[in-house]
Amino acid sequence: MDQIINNNLTLIRTATRGDFANCIKHIKGLKSVLLTINKLALDKSEFNKVVQGCYTLKMSEKALYEAQTAKFKASYSANKFKALLQMIALTGAIKAVSFEDLSYDERAKRVKSYEVAKQTGHYVNYPRVWVVGDLSMADFSRIKGHKPLLLNYTSIASIFGMDVANQVFNDASQVSESDHLLLNHGPAVTISKYLSVKKDRLMPVTDVADLLYRVSGHAKSLKYWQTALRVLIEYNALPNIEAVSLGSAGLSIEGLRKNTKVLRLTDSADTTDNDDEPLKIQAVYQFNLEKYIDDVHADIDKHEVDKATQANDNQNDITVTDEMLPF
Numbered sequence: 001m002d003q004i005i006n007n008n009l010t011l012i013r014t015a016t017r018g019d020f021a022n023c024i025k026h027i028k029g030l031k032s033v034l035l036t037i038n039k040l041a042l043d044k045s046e047f048n049k050v051v052q053g054c055y056t057l058k059m060s061e062k063a064l065y066e067a068q069t070a071k072f073k074a075s076y077s078a079n080k081f082k083a084l085l086q087m088i089a090l091t092g093a094i095k096a097v098s099f100e101d102l103s104y105d106e107r108a109k110r111v112k113s114y115e116v117a118k119q120t121g122h123y124v125n126y127p128r129v130w131v132v133g134d135l136s137m138a139d140f141s142r143i144k145g146h147k148p149l150l151l152n153y154t155s156i157a158s159i160f161g162m163d164v165a166n167q168v169f170n171d172a173s174q175v176s177e178s179d180h181l182l183l184n185h186g187p188a189v190t191i192s193k194y195l196s197v198k199k200d201r202l203m204p205v206t207d208v209a210d211l212l213y214r215v216s217g218h219a220k221s222l223k224y225w226q227t228a229l230r231v232l233i234e235y236n237a238l239p240n241i242e243a244v245s246l247g248s249a250g251l252s253i254e255g256l257r258k259n260t261k262v263l264r265l266t267d268s269a270d271t272t273d274n275d276d277e278p279l280k281i282q283a284v285y286q287f288n289l290e291k292y293i294d295d296v297h298a299d300i301d302k303h304e305v306d307k308a309t310q311a312n313d314n315q316n317d318i319t320v321t322d323e324m325l326p327f
Helices: 002-014 018-026 030-044 061-066 070-075 078-091 104-120 153-160 162-169 187-195 205-215 222-234 289-315
Strands: 055-058 094-096 129-132 180-183 202-204 241-245 261-265 281-284
Touching: 002 030, 018 030, 030 055, 030 061, 030 070, 030 078, 030 129, 061 078, 078 094, 078 162, 094 162, 153 162, 153 180, 153 222, 162 180, 187 202, 187 205, 187 222, 187 241, 187 261, 202 205, 205 222, 205 261
Parallel strands: none
Antiparallel strands: 055 129, 094 129, 180 281, 202 261, 241 261
């Protein structure tokens, strides 16, 4: 299995063509992070223990940042590193693991620890779990030409779907329900409807973020929707809407500077007439450890009842015949 990691290291150092080589060359800091993660994988990873059939690292984002080279940390903040890490996960080169993905032994260990903690108050902080995959199979076209910026679940699910969002944001260290949010349709529909009735069919980006915040029923914070909008703009996920500065577009709005970033509707035909449903959100609850524990105990109780019933049947010489079966 080490061969996969060794192949990754060779590819990082020698790739000259394709989307991967392009990203390594043009996204600053990416090569260093990939090298460090794969070097860590050689020394610290476990195969087929934490996640069946996979090469895994159990490390928090903070620990991964601290493991980077001194030169890298001198140039990049923890937040910039987090953006690069999310970018790598977006390609599938690494994948964040959920509790359900863990092996039986790993889940059992965490459940037992959690139950002890509920009684004693001494909680164990388990780190996140990352699958380190085959770089040659990762999809670097997803990040080619983009700059690193912090992502969030809503924006990535809107652009690439839930499966990709999960591989970036899964967190096996969490023991409570997640609060990921999904949108019922592309936010471009709602945004374009507002832009279509505005003067010059444009709005400042800050006002558009506030719009998403309000139409979502104030779910999450304004900052969350500002992040979501930045990601949607960066990944060109708003059809027929362009992000420009007032000055570059030759426009002006009283009270706003020329360098104010605005969104402008370029063609409303495809985005304003095809969906009358308002923008809605729904929470995606991926896992609840307490419910899982309750279900485990329910299964154990049922098993004990079944054993007692079977023992009683045996003692009374009850024989199950075909006529007694429900099928």
